[in-house]
Amino acid sequence: MRAARCESHGKPDAIVIRELPGPVAGTGEVVVGIEAASVNYPDVLIAADRYQLSVPTPFTAGSEFAGRVLSVGPEVVDLSPGDAVMGTSLSGAFAERITVSRSALSPVPAGLDMVHAAAFNVTYRTAYHALTTFGGVASGDWVVILGAAGGVGSAAIDIATRLGGKVIAAVSTPERAEACRSLGAVETIAYDGEDLKQRIKEITGVGADVVIDPVGGSYSEQALRAIAWGGRFVSVGFAQGDIPRIPLNLVLLKGAIVRGFEIRTLASHLPDAVEKGRREIERLVAQGMRPFVSEVYALDEAPLAMTRVAERRTTGKVVIDLSAH
Template sequence: MRAVRCETHGEPESLTVRELPEPVAGTGQAVVRVDAAAVNYPDALIVADRYQVSAPTPFTAGSEFAGTVLSVGPGVENVAPGDTVMGASFTGAFAEQIVVSEATLSPIPHGLSMIDAAAFGVTYRTAYHALVTIGEMRPGDWVTVLGAAGGVGTACVDIATRLGGRVIAAASSRERIEFCRRLGAVEGISYQSENLKERIKTITGSGADIVIDPVGGAHAEQAIRATAWGGRYVCVGFANGEIPRIPMNLVLLKGAILRGFEIRTLADHRPDAVAEATVELARLISEGMRPHVSEVFGLDDAPRALGLIQNRAVRGKVVIDPTM
């Protein structure tokens, strides 16, 4: 089978497509034919060895996929050959086949294509939990989304709007803001030409009720300064590579609530919230919610796709189709 390999840590252009033996399912595992694989920002960090957890080389890049079960190993009870599934793995998704624990797989919600399913799982679950489980969003809340035109950002704009939030989309250009308006954002702020704190205050009057931040860097403090008293700032990641240093007196004076979470470990701590989110997301899908996929690439173009994500040059999600 063909797979996108990282043989030494580095930039996306260092990745190469290789022929590998087809995987074999062990105890508790399933082999899945990858029909689509999403490209996520952490994939670039893992390739560059800048992620929180290091992946020893060589490895197959990619972490999120949708496909069809080809075979299962001993002890597998919940999936069978022929099932269509979506799943995630630390590495291995940019390939024609992947072997994973059955515990990482879930049925594809009715109404999603393979491309949709690959693009949906990580970003939409992350967005839902950031907004609802961690951010405790209520209808009518002012929700500021940083990096609003990216994968997690667009999912946040989409979900918050559908749940009754008033979304302010913060992005790097007017074109990206207009894209977010089409997803439901009621206002937009351009980092390049506007003062983030002042604009949030002007738009909301009393400040943002929730800030969702997958970006990090200097904008984090400005966004916290623009929260209403008791506002919630939810840290989702650091896409710009800079971890913010927040003055704690600011948190004290504003009564701000700073929270964060990692989607990989949430189920260990809040299985109830994961089950609740599954039901609610299925309802939203049934009402027409779909991820925005801007481009689809073949395996040979995976380095280019990962580079676009790394440089934040896409709107919404990018997906790999191994059949192309």
């Protein structure tokens, strides 16, 4: 099988396409024929050995995929060859086949093709739980989304709007702001040229009810300073690279709730919330919710796709189509 291999940690352009032996399912495992895989910013960090978890080289890049079951190992009784599934793994997704634990897979929701299924799982589950489980978004809330043109950001715009939130999309450029308006944002802020705190206050009058922050860096404190009394600030990542140091006096004076989570460990802490979220997300998909896929590449172009994400030159989701040669 063909796979995009990271043979030494570094930039995405060092990744090469190699022929590898096909995988075999062990006990409790499933072999999936990958039809599409999406590029997430953590894939770039893992390749550079800058992620929370280090993956020793050589390894196959990629963490999110969709495809069909090819074979199952002993003790897997609820999946059969041909079943459409989507899943996640710390690595291994940018390949024609992958072996994963049964627990890493879930059915592809009805109505999603493989490209959209590959772009769906991580970002939409992250956005949903950031907004609801941790952010408590209610209809009519002002919701500020930092990095709103990215994968998690664009999913958060979609979900928050469907839940009745009034979304303010904070992005780096006017071009990205326009893309966010097309996704449902009622207001936008290009924070590289505008004062984020001041603009949030101007738009909302009293401040943001909820802030979703996958960016970190200098924008986090500015957004927190613009939050309404009793507002909720949810940290889901640090795409800017810097982990902010939040002055706790702001939390005290604002009566704010600051929470954080990562989707990778959510099921072990809040299994009931995960199941509730799955049902609600499937309901929204049935109503027409789809991820915004802006760019699709072939497997040979995986280094380019990762570079585009690394340089933050994309909007929405970037997908590698394994059926394209």
